[in-house]
C-alpha cells in the first residue's frame with residue numbers, strides 16, 4: 001500500500017498494489033495488519049455504496065457530528081470522481097482548507113477522511129460508483145451538510161461549467177460562512 005500525505009494533517013491518499021494477470025487484477029483494498037504498521041488503525045463498522053447516474057452529480061459536503069463522527073475510507077468502484085475534504089476542526093491550523101483528488105476505477109486510489117472533515121465529491125463520468133468504509137454507524141440525528149459551492153471554500157469541483165445535480169438536502173445546506181462546526185482541533189493526528 002502506497003501512503004501519500006496531503007496538505008491536511010490526517011488526510012491520506014492510499015493506493016493498494018494491484019497484481020495484474022491475464023484475468024485482470026487482484027488487490028487488497030484494506031488490511032488491518034498492513035495499515036497498523038502505518039499507525040492507521042480503524043474498526044470499520046459500515047460499508048456504503050452509491051451510484052450516481054449523471055456526470056456532474058455532487059454529493060456533499062457532509063459530516064456526522066459527535067458522538068457519531070465518522071472516519072471514512074473512500075474509493076471509486078466504477079467511473080471517476082473528484083473527491084474533496086475540508087478541515088472543520090475549530091482551532092486547526094488548516095481550518096477551512098480543502099484537499100481534492102481524482103479517485104477512479106482506473107487509478108485505484110483511496111482517500112482516508114478523518115473525523116472533523118467535511119466530505120463530498122463530484123462525478124466526472126456517468127454511472128460512477130463510490131464505495132466507502134465508515135468507523136461509526138449512520139446516525140441521521142447527527143447528519144450535517146455545508147453548501148458545496150460556498151464562496152469561502154473556493155473549491156473547483158471540476159464541473160467544466162456544468163450545473164451540479166444536487167439532492168434537495170444539499171441544495172438547502174448552509175454556506176460555510178454561516179456554519180458552526182461541532183469539531184475542535186485536538187492536536188496532531190497520525
Ligand SMILES: Cc1cn([C@H]2C[C@H](O)[C@@H](COP(=O)(O)OP(=O)(O)O[C@H]3O[C@@H](C)C(=O)[C@@H](O)[C@H]3O)O2)c(=O)[nH]c1=O
Pocket residue numbers: 048050059060062063119120121137138167169
Ligand atoms: C449516508 C446514509 C444514508 N442513508 C439513507 C438516508 C437517505 O434516505 C438515503 C440517501 O442519503 P443521502 O442523501 O444522505 O446520501 P448521500 O448524499 O450519498 O450521502 C453521503 O454523501 C457522502 C459525500 C458522504 O460522505 C456520506 O457520509 C454520506 O453523507 O440513504 C442510510 O440509510 N445510511 C447512510 O449511511
